[in-house]
Amino acid sequence: xxxxxxxxxxxxxxxxxxxQGQKDIPLNDxxxxxxxxxxxxxxxxxxxxxxFSFIASPLSRTRETMQILRQAMGLDPxxxxxxxxxxxxxxxxxxxxxxxxxxxxxxxxxxxxxxDKWSFIPPGPSAESYEILSWRIGAWFxxxxxxxxxxxxxxxxxxxxxxxxxxNTSEAAELPIPQDKILAIDTExxxxxxxx
Numbered sequence: 798x799x800x801x802x803x804x805x806x807x808x809x810x811x812x813x814x815x816x817q818g819q820k821d822i823p824l825n826d827x828x829x830x831x832x833x834x835x836x837x838x839x840x841x842x843x844x845x846x847x848x849f850s851f852i853a854s855p856l857s858r859t860r861e862t863m864q865i866l867r868q869a870m871g872l873d874p875x876x877x878x879x880x881x882x883x884x885x886x887x888x889x890x891x892x893x894x895x896x897x898x899x900x901x902x903x904x905x906x907x908x909x910x911x912x913d914k915w916s917f918i919p920p921g922p923s924a925e926s927y928e929i930l931s932w933r934i935g936a937w938f939x940x941x942x943x944x945x946x947x948x949x950x951x952x953x954x955x956x957x958x959x960x961x962x963x964x965n966t967s968e969a970a971e972l973p974i975p976q977d978k979i980l981a982i983d984t985e986x987x988x989x990x991x992x993x
Contacts, residue, residue, distance in 0.1 A: 806831040818888035838868025851877035882937040885950035889921025915966035931956040
C-alpha cells in the first residue's frame with residue numbers, strides 16, 4: 798500500500814521554534830506557499846488521486862494545508878475527512894514556549910527530555926511522549942483500507958518512521974521533518990522516501 802504523508806505548512810510558532818503541539822495555530826504565508834507547492838507535486842505524482850483517500854488531522858493548520866493541497870491538485874478543497882488520532886503530540890504545559898524559555902525555569906526537565914526524547918512526558922495533564930503518540934498512530938495506520946494521502950504533523954511522521962521504517966527511537970525523535978516535502982511510504986517493503 799502506498800501512503801503519502803505531508804506535514805502541515807509553516808506557522809508563526811514554527812518560525813519562532815515554539816512547542817506547538819495541539820494548540821490550534823494557523824498557517825502563515827510561507828506555510829500556504831509550501832502547501833500549494835506540495836499540492837502541485839502530488840498532482841504530478843498521482844494526478845487526481847482517484848484511488849486515494851484524503852485524511853487530515855482536525856487542527857486548522859493541517860486542514861488549511863489539505864485544502865490548499867487539494868486545490869492545487871485541481872480537486873474540491875473540502876472533499877476529505879479528518880481523524881482525531883492524527884493530531885500532534887501534546888507538549889502539555891510547555892505548549893507556546895520555546896525550549897530556551899522552558900530551560901530558564903525547568904532546566905532539569907529539559908535535561909531529562911534530552912536524555913530520552915522519545916519517552917519523555919512533559920508536565921501537564923494532557924501531555925504525551927512520542928511513544929504514547931505512536932500507539933494512536935499505529936492504531937490509525939492499522940485502520941487504513943487502501944492508499945492514502947494525509948496531512949498531519951512532525952510527531953506523527955516521527956511515529957511512522959519508527960513504526961514502518963523501523964528507525965530506532967533516538968533517531969526517530971531527532972529526524973528533521975520538512976514542511977516543503979512529501980513523505981512517500983511503501984508499506985509493503987517499509988521504504989520511506991522524501992519527495993520534493
